[in-house]
Amino acid sequence: MPDTSTFDQDIKDVHLLYDYDAVNEKTGEHEKWRYEMWFYSKPGSIVYAIHGGPMAGRYNYQKAEYQCIRPGELWQCNWLEETGTICSLVYDISKQTITTLLGFSKGHWEEAEKAHGDKRNADDLQRWRGLAKIGTQAERKLLSEQASIVEKFKGSGDLKPIDESWPTM
Template sequence: MADMNNMNKTFKTLDDFLGTHFIYTYDNGWEYEWYAKNDHTVDYRIHGGMVAGRWVTDQKADIVMLTEGIYKISWTEPTGTDVALDFLPNEGKMHGTIFFPKWVEEHPEITVTYQNEHIDVMHDAREKYATYPKLVVPEFAKITYMGEAGQNNDDVISEEPYDAMPDDIRNGKYYDENYKRLNR
């Protein structure tokens, strides 16, 4: 199995960033997996923290390069959660700020699902429960994996997270040499 983890890649342009698959661990211990699917869409899985087990595909996002090798991504989820991520892949780090509505802080289990199949549930909870004050979680993270998945690869985030998944990905046991999921 080829080593998919390309931690030595140098990022200069927006095209260098698009199609990249990341795993990172926030300083608070929360582990996330995130994929720059194209210039307006992201997919992600959450492996640790208050909403571990949540996964989302085709989330519309604003993706820009601030300056060479530094990228900002922001979006609002159907839950009402706002997210702003700053990636510095050449330094192996990123910073994320997550703005959780009050209802997600109080009922995180509602969001722990494949969101795309439960948008109505997210909208209902957003209307039913309090949204303010928001829980603001700003954290630095260490990037532990960077894979060149290519753009619009639906195999990158295509199943719910399981306990050993980040290690399987980092150890080259999850994707084949074409960045397609093994063990379908």
């Protein structure tokens, strides 16, 4: 767990909207994939929504591991989703970018529309857990992208707060 004073100073309650400049694998067209991330109230939780790209329509929260790379400059945040997807995000405070490596489970990547929904809905959560059972570790889709932060503020914005006692993975 990171030093909470550094976490509190750098990213506690920070809410980011950011865009990936992506290329649609099927059509070859350029797209903006909008993501929304809220570094929740204490080290250990993250709340997020996906508004663009193949995963658009996904609302989730997760227990997360935070690591301060350089105080005031770089933070890493990692988590595992119910879909079996591994997420690693680096927030560059000074350059206002997000760099990610995502290891999508085969089920999540190939059946992206089934990964849409809100974790607070029991049917969505059950469907997501089913996606994790499709494929093997070797069949993951790795996606490395960099996004530009378009808005940064404090607080929940349109995301719903969570109860830290709610179970995750």
